[in-house]
Amino acid sequence: MLDVLAPRGAADNDARQRPTMALEAIDGGSMALRWQPKMPGTRLLMLLLPILAAVALLTGWITRRVSRHALHHALLSDRRFAMLTQSQQELANSEARFR
Secondary structure, eight states, rough: OOOOEEEOOOTTTOOOOOOOEEEETTTTTTEEEEOOOTTTTTHHHHHHHHHHHHHHHHHHHHHHHHHHHHHHHHHHHHHHHHHHHHEEEHHHHHHHHHO
């Protein structure tokens, strides 16, 4: 079944509307029928947009988790380095006292 939205007879100079059907009358005359088509990508867009939004949200969530994890481990490394530096300083002080 074909749904035709806004059917109308078209003038020959109206080339803006693409869908056209040429009809021939019994008396030999002809007429061009043009119409406004349904937007063919609308259903596909309505199906894919929620999926793409969910993928974008999931990607953002994963990116946030990974960056927080990396930041957490960077802070732990900084703390460990500071503790190692402090421990080395205390060892140097202890050796200096021992001598």
